[in-house]
Amino acid sequence: MKLYMLFMFVFSFTLVANTHAQQEKVNLDLKNVSIKVLFGEIQKQTALSFVFNTEQTQGLERVSVKAKDESVESVLKRVLANTGLTYRFEGDIIVIREQLMNMNQQEEKKEITITGRVTDEKKEPIPGATILLKGTSLGTATNVDGSYKLTIPEMKDCILVFSFVGMQTQEVKYVGKDTVHVVMVAQLETLDDVVVTGIFKKSKESYTGAVRVVTDKELKEFKGRNLITTLANIDPAFNMIANNDLGSNPNSLPQVQIRGAASLPNIGELQDNSSAELNTPLIILDGFETTLQRMMDLDENEVSSITILKDGSATALYGSRGANGVIVITTREPEPGKLKFYY
Incomplete structure (x- = not known):
């Protein structure tokens, strides 16, 4: 009763x-x-x-x-x-x-019950993983041993969405099997925001110095006559000092400063026109010191990233040589099996 x-x-x-x-x-x-x-x-x-x-x-x-x-x-x-x-x-x-053609026809199955287990690549269970019927709020979560049980209305082309923090979201189409096991793959995220100092690589979020990281995508968007003019278009702190005597001569080396002049020239440096070199930043190309001429001749398409160190962090790494700032250039690594040569 x-x-x-x-x-x-x-x-x-x-x-x-x-x-x-x-x-x-x-x-x-x-x-x-x-x-x-x-x-x-x-x-x-x-x-x-x-x-x-x-x-x-x-x-x-x-x-x-x-x-x-x-x-x-x-x-x-x-x-x-x-x-x-x-x-x-x-x-x-x-x-x-x-709508059924024969309204008196009874449905054989009104609901679908799906069970299974969610594990990682090492076959370890993933507790707390979410399983949802795509397009709805119907779902469940796995228990401590990674098992789950989900009951959904019977329908065509239903898709189950498996998700978990740190794992790649997977969509599994229901094909009539009442047991669906899923192996989730860890989501590997590349660190795009990395500061390359020429000595080490560090996450941009944990780097406290004044720095500007220029990617190859930005170089293509702000393309100039050469790499130096491109950087001047991208970062306001990268200054090209105008020289009225040389005008627009493309073969002349420009005067480059980062955040203004750091040193004053003496009489001899003014007379032999070497005063511009006083405030030229240190240039590091793939871990080695190089010249402004080499940087000017560098093909932008071969550059992977450029890091501009602007403040005391440059001096801390490179001593007095980094007093005018440091430009760290990283070129693209050659692809295995492909030969490239330049003329």
Whole structure:
């Protein structure tokens, strides 16, 4: 008798929940919109969610719906008429599916229960991994041994989405098997924001000095006559001092400063025109010191990245030679099996 009363209570509760969901009221004024937009508007105004196959709704004609304080069931019945689709309330979830030709035909299976285990590449279980039915909020999580159990409405082309922090998200299409095991792969992220000082590489977030890292992508966007003019276009702290005597002579070496002049010339340096070299920054090419002429002749397409050290961090690494700042150039590494030569 107690078991009977329990079944009656569960049945009555489910019936009340479905009835309440069907009587949810909405106010709509939509013109020439897709079915997907209509479902989204209903979800905004109610606590209901939709489960449907996107491919089935893409071929439907656009609809115009006007409703004032009308029940969701009434709206769906009107919109889905003559579309070949029908709806079913499962608590707060509305399942949209194809309409059976024979309405008296009973479904063999109303729900699908999928079980499985989620592990990493070392076959270790992953507890707390999330499994969701794509496009819905239906899902579950794995327990301490990586096992899970998920019950979803029966539908075509359902996709399960497996996700976990630090792992690559995987989408697995359900092909009728009730057991789905997944091996998740660690997500390896490359550190793009790295400061290359010519002595070591360090994460940009943990480097405290004044630094500007220029990638090969930026070099292509701000392309100039040569590498020096390109850097002047990218970083305002990289200054090219105008020389009116030389004008626009492309063969002359420019005067380059980082954050202004650091040293003043004496009389002899002014007379032999060597004062410009006083404030020229130190240039490091693939770990070795090089000249401004070599930097000017360098092909921008062969540069992987450029790091400009601007403050005391340059002096701390290179001593007095880095007093005017340091330009660290890293070129592309040659690809194995491919021969390249330059003329």
